[in-house]
Amino acid sequence: MGDVISSHLDEGKRGMITARTRAVLDEFGKVYEQQYAVALFNSVRFEIEGGGGPQSQLLHRKDPLKDKSIFSGGLYQYLEENKKWRNRFLYVAESYNISFYENKQAHDRGLQPKGIINCAGYKALSSMEEYLELINSSLPGLKAKANSSPFLKTTTRFPLILWHPYARHHFFCVMTEKEQKKWHAVFQDCVRHSNNGLSDDYTVLTPAFTDSLRLYRQSKGHYGTWDMMCGEPPQILANLVMETLHPELRDLIVPRLKGKTQQRQRNWMLISDAVYRQVLSQTRARYEALVQVCEGQRPLMEASLRTDMDQIITSKEHVFGKIRALVSPKAEQLKRTNVQPYINSILEALMEPTSRGFSEVRDTFFRELVAVSKNTLNDGGKKKMAEHMDRISMLAFHPVKMQSAYEKVEQLSLEGLQQRFDVSGQSVFVHRAQILMREQMDNAVYTFEQLLKQSLDASGGEDLCKTIQRCQDRVLKKYDYDSSTVRKKFFREALLQIIIPHMLKQLSPSFTTDLPKFQELIFEDFSRFILVENVFEEVVLQSVIKDIKMAVKEAAVQRRHNLFRDSIVLTNSDPNLHLLGENTIDWEGQLSGVETRDNTDGQNKKRRQIVSMIQLEGMPLLPYESCLEVPGVEGIPEENEGQDEDPGSSDEPCTPTESASIKNPESPDSVQEIRALINPVVEVVVPNSEKENPLLTNGTVELEEVEEVTTRIKEVKENVSAIESAIQEIEIAVQENDSELLAVDSDVEIAQPSTDSKPHNYDDSGFQSPSNEAAEEEVSQPITEQLDAEGDAADPDHIVVAL
Structure with a gap:
């Protein structure tokens, strides 16, 4: 290489x-x-004059991913150095950078990763066909034949590829289709986050x-x-x-x-x-x-x-007026002929998939809250509700649960408009709309949490379902208004991004020689703050902004877009809600009434993973499941997870009748057999003849006989004091007859269970229930009761225990 x-x-x-x-x-x-x-x-001008749009109804969380990670797990990575596939542990932090390690232990020990992937500019692919198509298109003079094999052979049928037009490509493989879908959703979210543009904070x-x-x-x-x-x-x-x-x-x-x-x-x-x-x-x-x-x-x-x-403002307005007088006639003519006829078609292409996406976000939020209400009603426990609330708190950053909404926007197509308006592609608008959808989902979730907390504090946690329903309805109204405002702003910005460059491209050549002379109208001290090129762009923008706003306003009247009219302004119905500080709610402590301490020093604080592939306790792992558990992740299943598993993996314990019907136990290969060993059914060996207590074919006793044996064991326990006194008499007698002590030591031993009788709890694995060990000791061990009158050592065959 x-x-x-x-x-x-x-x-x-x-x-x-x-x-x-x-x-x-x-x-x-x-x-x-x-x-x-x-x-x-x-x-500085905006700071002095102020301004801004309508106030949002939903609250905004400043640091939603604090102490969180997106996803992690093991998969196969192709190493270009030795051209081999190796198992690697990938960790996606809150920054959406992908770090890969030698193994999970290296990550847990805090070692440096083998590499970090910044997904800016990448595309996440899930098939080799997509990858080869991009390779051939990026190398027009070097195309492989249609039937030729690719230069890279994947180890499984489920590849994952990160493609970049200039930088290194990254190849991964997983063992199941389920893993591929989850990893692909996570990779797409990393790309989406990295391609979102620069921060507005600066x-x-x-x-x-x-x-x-x-x-x-x-x-x-x-x-x-x-x-x-x-x-x-x-x-x-x-x-x-x-x-x-x-x-x-x-x-x-x-x-x-x-x-x-x-x-x-x-x-x-x-x-x-x-x-x-x-x-x-x-x-x-x-x-x-x-x-x-x-x-x-x-x-x-x-x-x-x-x-x-x-x-400075006065000087700029003077120059603006002069340039507008020069540019406006040609700008108006260009707008009437090349822009106005296409505004509605561009807007329609943007609004249909975007509105469906925001509607799907609303439906996803509604479904999750309905599930919380149902589970709270069925389980009847606040602990279960706390688990569901912790899961919902990160709903916006769960790429798998948000995937259905993201896919709606991916249907956006600007075909027929790209060449006319010099639009390189729709990915810029798709990613921006998806980021706005994620922000609105997180605002809705965060507002719901704060409203629910206020309601629980006021009501003391009584009637949780009704409280959830009331808070849900209030949040959905706020979401409808805010999502309408956000979408209208997005449509206006998208139209400007499409139309203004087209108009500038058509008008700039006509005014290239005339614009520099306007620089003479600006004082030298103000010349660095007022540039003719920027004023020219503002004039072009002013010529078309009214038409764009009017088109969006007319679209808001159509009910199918679910947009509020600009004349409708909701007043803030929850004034106290905006006074709340930035806080993260501990739902387990909130619902249990016990405050939990926060680890303020940050040491040994484990990050919670948002997307989880961890199975429920007692459930069998999926075949070839490669994703590993991250410390601090609760075992909360995701959607449809565990529904199509083996029905024999139920967590319900086996009944005595079911355990008695099992024949010839072998090594514990299944989960149910291991569970039976951990929680065994008590079976008792009866030291009587087969005629008196007939055994089943597997060596167990029928239930009625087990009850009889249990009664006899209780009688033995009641005679423990008598047996102990007999043993003391034996020890005194042995001490008085030193000459016969050797015979007792060498010949008299505690009788061991016969090798012919098989204990019912033993199997090939060697597991045995402690409770059964105690029962077998009480039943099967004969106990020396007395010596003969002469003080001689008693023959073990003459010792009898009455049951």
């Missing part, structure tokens, strides 16, 4: 890669410094970066959405460099690769990964240095902004 990379990536090519990366970042850095000042101006860095990236790509002729805007800024910049560098290197290196088609594909993947890692290391260092320079200038710029904010 190293020879292939070193032979095709010599010093000359590595130097060319470094120079190309530096050139891109230098040009991007100039744009970023300009947009940083504009983003700082907008942030009110300056995030808009500065996104605007700089958009303007840079527009300067190169790339308008519209971009599928590779994934991950953190260094990763996005690496994708930006590879967008032009990758095709150039492919055309230069691929023709020189030797071997069969499959081997050449594999070698190119390794070379591409080496190039991507080199570019990523450079972009990370350069971006950190760029941010450090801009952040160092921030205090002076912010002081100037706060001092001259009114003058």
Whole structure:
């Protein structure tokens, strides 16, 4: 592997890669410094003037995944180093990064992982056919034949593949279809989370970066959405460099690769990964240095902004009016001919699958709460309800339970609009809608928890089902309103992402020479905060924003979309609810009335796993089940889990009649046999003749005779004191006859059970019930009762115990 990379990536090519990366970042850095000042101006202005949309009805949890992990388990991973499959333990933390270890013990001991996979830019695949299709499409000049075997043979029929256009691919296998579906859902969630875009918490860095990236790509002729805007800024910049560098290197290196088609594909993947890692290391260092320079200038710029904010706003409005007078006629004509006829069709394509997805989120939430009410009513225990509430608290982050809702949005299709509006794909909108669905689910769950806690505190936990029903109805009303607000905002943003780049692409060439002259209208002290390019984009946006809002407003009237009208504004019906602090409810302590202590120091605190493949106690493991248990995970089954298991694995103990019907016990191969050994049925050996107490074929006694033997055993226990006194007399007699003591020691022994009589509890495994051992000792051991009058040692054959 190293020879292939070193032979095709010599010093000359590595130097060319470094120079190309530096050139891109230098040009991007100039744009970023300009947009940083504009983003700082907008942030300070928003802080001073205020603003915002309608207040949400649902509460928001700040840190929902605290002390949680998503999933973990064992599967097979393909190692490129030795081209072999090895069993690995994978752990998905709350960051959604995938860490893989040598085994579970290495993870439990806190050792460093063998590797960490950041899923930004990846695609999660579950079939080799999908993977080969992507490989062939990414290498147009190097396609394998249709019937040719792939370069990688999986060990099972259930592969899992993480594909990236530039970085290394990762191959996994599991043994069952059930595991494949769960791992695929988890991998998709990791990709979805990593591709969600930059955090909104950074009110300056995030808009500065996104605007700089958009303007840079527009300067190169790339308008519209971009599928590779994934991950953190260094990763996005690496994708930006590879967008032009990758095709150039492919055309230069691929023709020189030797071997069969499959081997050449594999070698190119390794070379591409080496190039991507080199570019990523450079972009990370350069971006950190760029941010450090801009952040160092921030205090002076912010002081100037706060001092001259009114003058800067006045100057910007003056320039805005001048540019609008120039651009509006052509913008209006373009809007009427190329935009307005397609707004409704674009909106319809977005709304149908998105509304179905949000509706499925509501139904999933409703079903889970109904299940809690039913289980609480049937079980009648608060402990069981606490288990279900702990499970529901992480419902939004359970990719398997949310999969049905996610699949609704994946049906979104913008075919026919991609070429007209320069939309690279719908994955950007699909991932964004799915993230919003997850947020709304978590807000609904968290609000329900807080309402339920308030109600339980007020009522003392009486009539749990009615309390759950009331809280459920209130939360669903809040969810309906909030989901409507979130969807309308999502539709407006999606329409802007599709339409504005198209209009800019059509209008920019017409005003390239006219726009720079407007820079002269801006004072030099304010020139860093007011850029003509940004004002031009705002003018284009203002020309179409009214039409977009009107289209969404008209769609809200249609009942099939389940949207609230903009005129309907719900007032906050729970004012005290928003006064609650950020807290995590301990449902076991809440419902039992006992406060549990939190491990505040954080040491030895085990993370709870959200997605679990752990079987219930006493249930048989699935064949080839590879997923292992993570410490601290409660044995809570997931949906439909354990329903199609072997009916013989019931947790109900066997009755004496059922145990008596079992013939010729052998080694405990089944779970039921092991359970019978752990909780055995008491069987008693009767030392009488077969005529008096006929035995069954397996050596056990009928129930009526067992009761008779039990009565006789009780009589023996009542005579224990008499037997003990007899033994004391024997010891005194032995001490008086020292000459005959040796005969007693050598000849008289406690009689052992006969080897011909088989104890009914013994089997090939060697397990035996302690209770049966005690019973056998009382029944089968003969006891010396008396000596003859002369004080001689008694013959054991003459000793009789009356039963």
